[in-house]
Amino acid sequence: MCAVLFLSIGCVFIYKKIAVHYNILSNPDYRTLHESPTPRGGGLIFSLVFLFSILIFYLFGGFQFSKQIFYICGVGGFIATLFGFIDDIKNMRAKTKLIIQLFLSAWTIYWLDLGELFLLDWIPIFMIITFILFFMVWIMNAYNFVDGIDGMAASGAIFISLTLAIVLFLTNGSIEVINIFILLAIVVSGFILFNWPPATIFMGDAGSVFLGYIFASLLLLTVLNKDISVWCWLTVFGYFFADTIVTQIMRIILVRKWYLAHRSHAYQNLARITNSHLKVTTGVTLY
Secondary structure (H helix, E strand, O other): OHHHHHHHHHHHHHHHHHHHHOOOEEOOOOOOOOOOOEEOOOHHHHHHHHHHHHHHHHHHOOOOOOHHHHHHHHHHHHHHHHHHHHHHHHOOOHHHHHHHHHHHHHHHHHHOOOOOHHHOOOOOHHHHHHHHHHHHHHHHHHHHHOOOOOOHHHHHHHHHHHHHHHHHHHOOOOHHHHHHHHHHHHHHHHHHHHHOOOOOOOOHHHHHHHHHHHHHHHHHHHHHOOOOOHHHHHHHOHHHHHHHHHHHHHHHHHOOOOOOOOOOOHHHHHHHHHOOHHHHHHHHHHO
């Protein structure tokens, strides 16, 4: 695991120089809360280190990852990362993003055992599948929305992963999923050294879409396997879900084109009011 951490740190350091050379930068505009061009797409690195580690462990031992975990977190995670990085560079259309997110959701559903959900015979199967598809899409976008100030999405990923790993350990849950959470926390820890306020690199969609996809998939997996309850997930995601839902409801009520990009989240408003990303990120983490 130490090797994974140092690999993540080293690769992020190298990527920063590559991003500057090839102008993969986030330039200040009406949506951003930074004042100078900053390398973006850094999430590509911790995502690929995570995926590379899963591949190695799956093929050569160490942690014994099942075929299900490999295809959901490994293959699906790679597609999410690739899609996010292309979006960082090319800025995809909203319809294209939705199609890819629905595909990712369908990919996870294909590898999950949804048997218990089908016992709800008073609900048509197509309604259950449709709900799960859009629920996963919502989580992917919700996680993308919280990547608006330095360190917010990265610190959230570390906190959520370690908390759920402890929950699983205390309740004798799946060792396989514990290893996934710990691995995720380690690779993001290597990135947050550069992303903590004041950030010198942003994760971009390559990181936020990847994290949203992984968490959405693990949520479904652990709830269906009865390893972690829905209430536990709602607790650790409490701030992120609440901020995203309330902000979206308020925009639907108050803003005509509520679906356009914005910087109206509570944490973004607090960052402007306090003029400090550090205070807000630290405050949300403590909360």
